[in-house]
Amino acid sequence: MRVGLMISVAMVAVAAASPAQAQADARSYEIEAQDLASALRRFSAASGREVLASAELVAGKRSGGVSGRYDADDALAQLLEGTGLGVETVEGAFVLRPFGGNLAQQHEPEREIVVTGSRIRGAPVASQVIALDQDSIRNRGQATVAEAARTIPQNFGGGQNPGVGRNVPASSGVDVGGAASINLRGLGSDATLTLLNGHRMPYSASRQSIDISAIPLGAVDRIEVVADGASALYGSDAVAGVANIILKRDYEGFETRARLGAATRGGAFSQLYAVTGGGTWAGGGLLLSYEFLRDAPIYARQRPFGGSDPELTFLPALKHHNIVGTGHQDLGGGLELDFDGYYNWRSSWAQYSTNATSRINVPATVENFALAPSLKLSVGAWRATLLGTYGQDHLVVATNTYTLAGALTSTIPNMYRNSARAIEANADGPLFALPGGSAKLAIGAGYRSNHFENFRGPANISNIDRSQDSYFAYGELSLPLVSPDRQMPLVDRLNLSAALRYERYPGIGEIATPKLGLIYGISPDLEFKASWGKSYRAPTFYQRYQLQSLYLAPPSIFGGSYPAGSAVLYAEGGNSALQPERATSWSATAVLHPRGAPGVRLEVGYFHVAYRDRIVTPLIYASQALSNPLYRDSVTLTPSAAAQAAIIAGAGEFRNLTGGAYDPTRVVAIIDNSNVNAAQQTVQGVDILGSYRFDLGASGGLRLTVNASYLESDQRLSALQPETVLAGTLFNPAHWRGRATAAWESGGLVVEGAFNYTGGVSDVRSAPAAWISPMATVDLTLRYRTGDGDGPLSNLDLTLSAANLFDALPGRIATTLPYEAPYDSTNYSPLGRFVSFGIAKRW
Known part of the structure; x- marks a missing residue:
């Protein structure tokens, strides 16, 4: 749950519940040291209590945080320790004031609640929620959303991400245009739904991934990840889970920020410059944030494990301009107008070679944007929302071949354009009273349309220009049966939730996905959460409409022994x-x-995903199609003339590789290696989240955190084929991935160290399998914030960071071609030690 801090001209209000819900029961609080405004927002989310204070009162103040189980009064008192502020209770709300001061004139508080994992404002979530706020991201020395996402252990580096090597199978990853995406559990960037303030964003390139590098960090309040199936709430793509990039609701002031960094082994020189500004007024607010980034490439010659081509780029050159705007205005009568939008321009450049006489470079430019206005009407405790979204992602990429002397010999253009538009109406609010609180309902319905264009040149038979509509409706119910104030033995808390979503895709079909959730607190010290649900992912445009190619070829190519003159029809696409x-x-x-x-605080969670009808090409080795009985589902022997005519009619291109004329009487088999719903995957494992914060008195405070994930996964391409292990093998997620941090804070100084671990993998491409060693790195960041004031050295935020302090490098893998990266680029980074210095100033 996330409660936004509302700053008007005179007042700041944080609201999560009505005064009638303000109970004095003890709850668990985990609020780290941060600016006071953010700490109050976190407190309100955890306590369900209103907090009122003048904007001037909280500006520039910091809180030491609170950790443990307290009643609301004690938790707030600890948050306010050392701030010079006191508190009074007025009609169930906390009102802050200076010690000895009088209460300011009171105003009606604004409220905005953003929840990841539920459509109901303020509802508890029965799945683990992984959260990173901007302050903790900066404590790590990270400067972009993509950098922060890469350190989440549940996020796999394959899928659509910069630097994914050309030797990575298409099912495990690809880099088209330098976009960065989230890929939970390694199930695919297209099986993880990424939202911006709860809104969908346009897809990128051909994989239906979402480009998170388009959002400047300065606008981000928090990133929340629920690594659990969520199609019942959000629809297609949320198979592995959902990530929500939550923007700051209000921002008062102006901040400039810069960071310079480089890898100590060479390459990856990085420049980042950013500006964030905003203002608030009675009933409204506006925030704008701009970010410029330029990253130099890393070449193979700059690393000791280089490979056969010294000019191969391990990481591409990147440059981007990003801007985000978000605002809201109270229109009166319970009506509010909100708006979120962003624009991103990015260029990328990479190069490789396929032989010793030429070189290929791949320049790309991307423009994407999204607009999401909404109109909200509050009637009592209910709120209705009418939301519209429109966005587009336009990628232009070329594959240019040069001689070693620099002469251009060929160019292959390619263009991808994704556009998305949607309209949705929804409402949520309380239904009736239960012993543990109010039963709450959320309902909604809407329409969404996606358009995909892949243009490779005039009259090119591979061009795609297609649209897909969908219509949906959903409902979610939250039932708090028991709350802690009931003081029942062995039942401290009990909450049930249920959700159902129906979606219709004309031309594809209909699907309904349910989800159930349970939260059971056995005591104030221990609670259990459980969830069950169904999810789905609609096929991508590229999977459906990629060119269907048909080849007439000799059977020997596919492992068959037939009389001379025999032929096979082989289909793919x-x-x-x-x-x-x-x-x-x-x-x-x-x-x-x-x-x-x-x-x-310690969370240990088990997860299990049974994923079926995965879209694959069923033949691992097409050369064995006629000799290996495991592939017989994809082979039609002695096909009739009608069957041959049908597959020829459906092909976009037909190529005769036999050297003779096509004769249907000589065709001994049809081999279909086209995309098909055939594979089954099972993914299971354990997530461990822990934190411990304690006060060191005059020496400050120390906070320890851990996020570790253990993963097992396997796949069966068809009913006849054997089960193969995925996790722990090359170009698939390692079994273990984790990050542990220790942060010491005293005054304006934060020193944070982190230990990162990615387990080893087996290279099973040859027998016996080769073992690729684990990779362990240590990060160290020093951050210092000067005090408030008007001088040139006031309001400064200085950061010195060394990622991978001891310069660990990935293990080497076997390669045969010059364009192959000699390491597992989906699991390990070639960056080495990266040192950066950042400076920010609030004006």
Whole structure:
């Protein structure tokens, strides 16, 4: 749950519940040291209590945080320690004032609640929520949303991401245009739904991934990740889970920020310059944030494990301009107008070679934007929203071949354009009273349309220009049956939730996805969470409409022994009859926050995903299609003339590789290696989240955190084929990935160290399999913030960071071609030690 801080000209209000819900029961709080405004927002989210204060009162103040189980009064008192502020309670709300001061004139508080994992404002979520706020991201020395996402252990580096090597199988990853995406559990960037303030964003390139590098960090309040199936709430793509980039609701002031950094082994010189500004007024607010980034490439010659081509780029050159705007205005009568929007321009450049006489470079430019206005009407405790979104992602890429002397010999253009538009109406609010609080309902319905264009040149038979509409409706119910104030033995808290979504895709079909959730607190120290649900992913345009190629070829190419003159029809490419991929997910989590050890919180969660009808090309080795009985589902022997005519009629191109004329009587088999709903995957594992914060008195405070994930996954391409292990093998997620941090804060100084671990993988491309060693790195960041004031050295935020302090490098893998990266580029980074210095100033 996330509660936004509303700053008007005279007042700041944080609201999560009505005064009638303001109970004095003890709750668990985990609020790290940060600026006071953010700490109050976190407190309101956790306590369900209003906090009122003048904007001037909280400006520039910091809180030491609170960790442990407290009643609301004690938790707030600890947050305010050392701020010079006191508190009074007025009609159930906390009102802050200077010690000895009088209450300011009171105003009606504004409220905005952004929840990831639920459509109901303020509803608890029965799945683990991984959260990073901007302050903690800066404490790491990170400067972009993409950098922060890469350190989340549940996020796999494959899929659509910069630097994914050309030897990575298409099913595991690709880099088209330098976009960065989130790929939870390694199920694919297209199976992870990424939202901006709860809104969908346009797809990028051909993979239906979402480009998170388009959002400047200066506008971001928080990134929340729910690594659990969520199609019942959000629709297609949320198989592995959902990530929500939540923007700051209000911002008062102006900040400039810069960072310079480079890899100590060479390459990756990085420049970042950013500006964020905003203002608030009675009933409204506006924030604008701009970010410029330029990253130099890393070449193979700059690393000791280089490879056969010294000019191969391990990481591409990147440059981007990003801008985000978000605003809101109270129109009176309970009506509010909100707006979110962004624009991104990015260029990327990479190069490789396929032989010793030429070189290929791949320049790309991307423009994308999205607009999301909404109109909200509050009637009592209910709120109705009418939301519209429109966005587009336009990528132009070329593959240029040069001689070694620099003469251009050929160019292959390619253009991808994705556009998305949607309209949705929804409402949520309380229904009736239950012993644990109010039962709440969310309902909604809407229309969404996506358009995809792939243009490779005039009259090119590979061009695609297609649209897909969908219509949806959903409902979600939250039932708080028992709350802590009931003081029931063995039942401290009990909450049930249920959701159902129906979606219709004309031309594809209909699908309904349910989800159930349970939160059971056995005591104030221990609670259990469980969820079960179904999810789906609609086939991509490229999977459906990619050129269907048909080849007439000798049977010997496919392992067949037939009389001379025999032929085989071999098909590959898109399949317009594809159906949605479907998954059943469940999870169970234990959460420990013992009263006897204040500041300790530990979550251990098990997850299981059974993913079926995955879209694949069924032949791993086409050369064995006629000799390996495992592939017989994809082979039609002695096909009739009618069957041959049908597959020829459906092909976009037909190529005769036999050297003779096509004769249907000589065709001994049809081999279909087109995209098909055939594969089954099972993904399971354990996530461990922990934190411990304690006060060191005059020496400051120390906070320890850990996020570790263990993953097992396997796949069966068809019913006849054997099960193969994915996790722990080359170009698939490692079994173990984790990050542990220790941060010490005293006054304006923060020193944070982090230990990152990615387990080893087996290279099973040859026998015996080769072992690729794990990679462990240490990060160290020093951050210092000067005090408030008007001088040139006031309001400064200085950061010195060394990522991968001891310069660890990835293990080498076997390569045969010059364009192949000699390391697993989906799991390990070639960056080495990266040192950066950042400076920010608030004006």
